[in-house]
Amino acid sequence: MIKKLYNVFFSLETAVVLSLVFILGQMYATLGFSTMAQAWGYVYETKWFEAIMWLLGINLVGVMLRYKTYKKLPVFILHLSVIIILIGAAVTRYFGYEGTLHLRNGETKNVIMVEKSKSNPSNVYPKKLGFEIRLDKFVLRKYPGSMQPSSYDSYVTVIDKAHNKTFKYHIYMNHILVYRGYRFYQASYDMDAQGSILSVNHDPGMYITYFGYALMAIGFFWSMAYRRSRFMLTVKKLKQSGLFAFLLMMLLGNGYVHANEINNLPKISKQAADLWAHVLVQQSGRIEPMDTLDLDIIHKLTLKSKMYGLSYNQLVAGMVAYPSKYQNLPLIYVGHPKIRKLLGIKGKYAPYSAFFLPNGDFRFSKEIDEAFKTPNKDRNVLQREWIKINDRVYVAFEVYTAKIFKIFPTPKAEKMNYRWFSIADIAQAVKMNLMNPMDAQFYYNMFANLAEAMKNNDLKAMKQIEEKIYALQKNYSGKILPSETKVKWEIIYNRLQIFPKLIGAYTLLGLIAIFLGFFEIIKLKRYKKVETAVVLFGYLALCVHTANMLLRWYVAGHAPWSDAYESIIFIAWGSAFASLVFFRKSMLALGAGLFVAGMFMMVAHLNNISPQITNMVPVLKSYWLLIHVAVITSSYGFLGVGSMLGLLNLILFAMNKKYKLETQIKQLNNIIYISLYIGLALLSIGTFLGGVWANESWGRYWSWDPKETWSLISMIVYALVIHGKMMPKLRGEFIFSLMSFLSFFFILMTYFGVNFYIAQGLHSYGQGVADGYGWINIIFAGMGAWFAILILGLVQNILNKVSKPVKIDNNEYHPDKG
Incomplete structure (x- = not known):
């Protein structure tokens, strides 16, 4: 009887059954709940899930012995590694703990708040570290001209009176503090950027794993x-x-489908568009050539890189120089036939003007509001297309108003995280005392002259304006500008x-x-x-x-x-x-x-x-x-x-x-x-x-x-x-x-x-x-x-x-x- 039980439990069939249950348990945890806390409460912290891992480990030991894997050392080491990983995980599960340490600038603490359960993160208890940590300074860095964090760093001092040790340490993402069995890592920060939230981990099973x-x-x-x-x-x-x-x-060609040339459409020459493409612009915290932004704009609007025989640079430059003409050009992709019918278009592309009433009001506010109010998981195909339409129309709006072209830094750029402005932002910048009115007027005129030079195909004037813009950028934001070589290769x-x-x-x-x-x-x-x-x-x-x-x-x-x-x-x-x-x-x-x-x-x-x-x-x-x-x-x-x-x-x-x-x-x-x-x-x-x-x-x-x-x-x-x-x-x-x-x-x-x-x-x-x-x-x-x-x-x-x-x-x- 014992031998039969041994043969049944330490068999490949049992290993497969346990593995299948283990897989299904993990699938249930990831697909069956809307939050990680629920997944921990109903699966990962449960005794049944824990028992499966124990049974899998014991089964693997028996199968390794029964199949004599020790006779093939590499195969034995491979399977033994799984046992050791499971042992390390068990030590972590039973003897490890996690907590947080919240410090304001200048504050010193020797206590962390430890989580009792992952299923209820708010259920915590205090635990003394045995030493103190002082936050000397917290530094939040953002990408130039954006609110996106580039890094957030905590400069701390560790004070261990019991061991007569005091030292400074710099904690930041991927650079953690390890001291006396604790690991401190940068988790988050206070909204006013005057405090740091460190996550603290004590894990005796780490090196086993x-x-x-x-x-x-x-x-x-x-x-x-x-x-x-x-x-x-x-x-x-x-x-x-x-x-x-x-x-x-x-290597095949792109296979881009070109529509027929539209008669009487004013076009920017390739030479003028190329000069426009070399102007540097700030987009989502990144300094890039206008060429990159133009490609992103046209790809967003049309899902292509060229249309009507015009390159993406020519199209965007035309939208800037001739906004009234290009607003009637079918450039916005419409994927759903019902929306095409509402717009009264025959093809897949609609002009910007088709989305607005004669008084300038947006035609489809009701449909788009309803789409946004519907939870993401419940949105139908039509509602998803309305949201995409909204995004495309807004991108076109930013182009026609020049809001998207952030090319002008100010003398205060360094103090403002190197934020650059478009001409659409300038009025607001003047009101906020971020820019004086004379500089604002100078930038207005410069952009207007650039657009006029493109219309007239005045390459000499465009080159001069481009050089003036670059001089401003280099003077006020030289530290963040990409090299000319990098700009060239990006284009x-x-x-x-x-x-x-x-x-x-x-x-x-x-x-x-x-x-x-x-x-x-x-x-x-x-x-x-x-x-x-x-x-x-x-x-x-x-x-x-x-x-x-x-x-x-x-x-x-x-x-x-x-x-x-x-x-x-x-x-x-x-x-x-x-x-x-x-x-x-x-x-x-x-x-x-x-x-x-x-x-x-x-x-x-x-x-x-x-x-x-x-x-x-x-x-x-x-x-x-x-x-x-x-x-x-x-x-x-x-x-x-x-x-x-x-x-x-x-x-x-x-x-x-x-x-x-x-x-x-x-x-x-x-x-x-x-x-x-x-x-x-x-x-x-x-x-x-x-x-x-x-x-x-x-x-x-x-x-x-x-x-x-x-x-x-x-x-x-x-x-x-x-x-x-x-x-x-x-x-x-x-x-x-x-x-x-x-x-x-x-x-x-x-x-x-x-x-x-x-x-x-x-x-x-x-x-x-x-x-x-x-x-x-x-x-x-x-x-x-x-x-x-x-x-x-x-x-x-x-x-x-x-x-x-x-x-x-x-x-x-x-x-x-x-």
């Missing part, structure tokens, strides 16, 4: 090189196969529009490679010259992609994966890199990777994701951004390739009866296994590197934030797919291909679902706005199918064991094999 993270990384990398590991056995099988290949590429970056062009390039290459792969399989013949050409063009596309990312890095001043647009671009790069570097000898694998890259590039350029270069929030100003985000988004590339290959393998299964493709199916599954294993390794390491970063930024390495929770769910999902090879009913070629395809829906939920659907937690700085939530149902359906197939296979495996027990030794994936 860190040790587990390190062992996991060692285990993954060692197992990839260990000759008896499943990974290397799969690599050997692949080397013995004959399915090799290819790839291609051509080049804007005008090349490389990323949109790569949509067609990657997609075309992927499709060519996929069709070539199928053609070679059917004809049983390889076309080496075509394959070589495809690979070379693929490398060319990847090099262009890489160069443009580096250029954006230089222009933005930070790594190009700090927001939704940049991270999706990087995922696309990871997919292309994985397919070209690791799978270029497999036509279908290469095509899958490039096609996935093209799809991600397309997603990055949907109209709800802004490609605008922005400033970074303080927490992202860390070298950890380079490491954590780069590793984890690279994993999405490998897992995306595995998913696409799984789908292609399902197509091969459909063709198998006619063409006898068993060998090719097995070979492709070998590639899928390698891709998933590398992806899982990068996902796991990237997630835990994120934990280390969180500990350096927020003072705790794991907080059950939705992003990290779904990353953990994805890790478990892929671990189950890979370990399914050890279970008879889940190791088949068809099931593995299907599960590989469906598993990627969890990655889509981890990225898009958390950023655009859940949109809460510590990672909310990367969130975006989605066009309704119909797309989330597709993700839920994919995840539901994954659960259904896994549970069906699990039940069949259990029934099979009950009726006819399967010996572990008969499993080709047992650690003793190979």
Whole structure:
């Protein structure tokens, strides 16, 4: 009886059941509640959730012993790391605590307020530190001309009379104070910027967990090189196969659709528009060339970069120089047919004037007010379009009134955080005594003269005015101006529009490679010259992609994966890199990777994701951004390739009866296994590197934030797919291909679902706005199918064991094999 219980509890089937319950518990916590406090109260702090983690840990120990993983040291270390991470988490859970320390300038305290429960953050109790901390000075820095914080710093003095120690320390985001077992990090500040709120953490389990993270990384990398590991056995099988290949590429044009020229429309010459493009402007705390602002404006209004044969600079310059003419030009994109009907337009674009009554009142105030009053989750498609229309019309209003063109600093610029003014702001600035009337009139005249010079195509006058504006900017705000070289390269970056062009390039290459792969399989013949050409063009596309990312890095001043647009671009790069570097000898694998890259590039350029270069929030100003985000988004590339290959393998299964493709199916599954294993390794390491970063930024390495929770769910999902090879009913070629395809829906939920659907937690700085939530149902359906197939296979495996027990030794994936 005891042996039966032992065999049942310490079995892979029990591990899968516990893992599924663990996954469902986390899904319930992230999707079932509107606040993190509720999630903690009903899930994370409960005894049942705690019991699952204990049972998983005990089960893993027994399975490791039963399957003799200690005979393969790298595999043993990899699995042991999970045990150590769980032990570290338990020490943190039972012996660690968190609190806050609120200090005003000059105030000294030796007591922190400790949270009794995450589910009720207001329930706190005082705890003495054993030493004192004095806030000498709190400093809040903002991006020039904006209210967005650039950094917030606490200059403190630690006074420890018991140990006769006194020292000063500078606490800021990603730079914490560690003293006597406590970690103090910059959490927030008082609204008057005269006080600081420090979060305090005491965590005796941290280094145990860190040790587990390190062992996991060692285990993954060692197992990839260990000759008896499943990974290397799969690599050997692949080397013995004959399915090799290819790839291609051509840089396509943008494919922008141009409307017919509108007769009698006054146009700004390209030369005049180019001079306008070089004027520096302040936008959202960033100093950039007018070229960048113009591109953002036209993209916002039209979803394109040019219309009517005019560049984005010509269009914006025309709106400034000829406002009455351009207000009648259809420039504002209208996505919903009902709104087009109300406007009385035939195409998809409406003129600015169509949104106003003859007396100047806005026509659709009622509809837009109703849309804003409706909670975001309850808004229908029409209401979401009204909100977008409101945004576009307001941007056009700011252009026609010149309110958006903040190009004028004042002699008091440094005292005002280098705030610049537009001519629309000047009157208010004079009233607030921020600018004297003579300077105001001078700026008015200068802008009016610039517009007049554009109308007359007086390039000499424009050049002189541009130089005068730059002289003012340099004199009053020289410390924050970008270099002339950086301005030049930013304009080049804007005008090349490389990323949109790569949509067609990657997609075309992927499709060519996929069709070539199928053609070679059917004809049983390889076309080496075509394959070589495809690979070379693929490398060319990847090099262009890489160069443009580096250029954006230089222009933005930070790594190009700090927001939704940049991270999706990087995922696309990871997919292309994985397919070209690791799978270029497999036509279908290469095509899958490039096609996935093209799809991600397309997603990055949907109209709800802004490609605008922005400033970074303080927490992202860390070298950890380079490491954590780069590793984890690279994993999405490998897992995306595995998913696409799984789908292609399902197509091969459909063709198998006619063409006898068993060998090719097995070979492709070998590639899928390698891709998933590398992806899982990068996902796991990237997630835990994120934990280390969180500990350096927020003072705790794991907080059950939705992003990290779904990353953990994805890790478990892929671990189950890979370990399914050890279970008879889940190791088949068809099931593995299907599960590989469906598993990627969890990655889509981890990225898009958390950023655009859940949109809460510590990672909310990367969130975006989605066009309704119909797309989330597709993700839920994919995840539901994954659960259904896994549970069906699990039940069949259990029934099979009950009726006819399967010996572990008969499993080709047992650690003793190979």
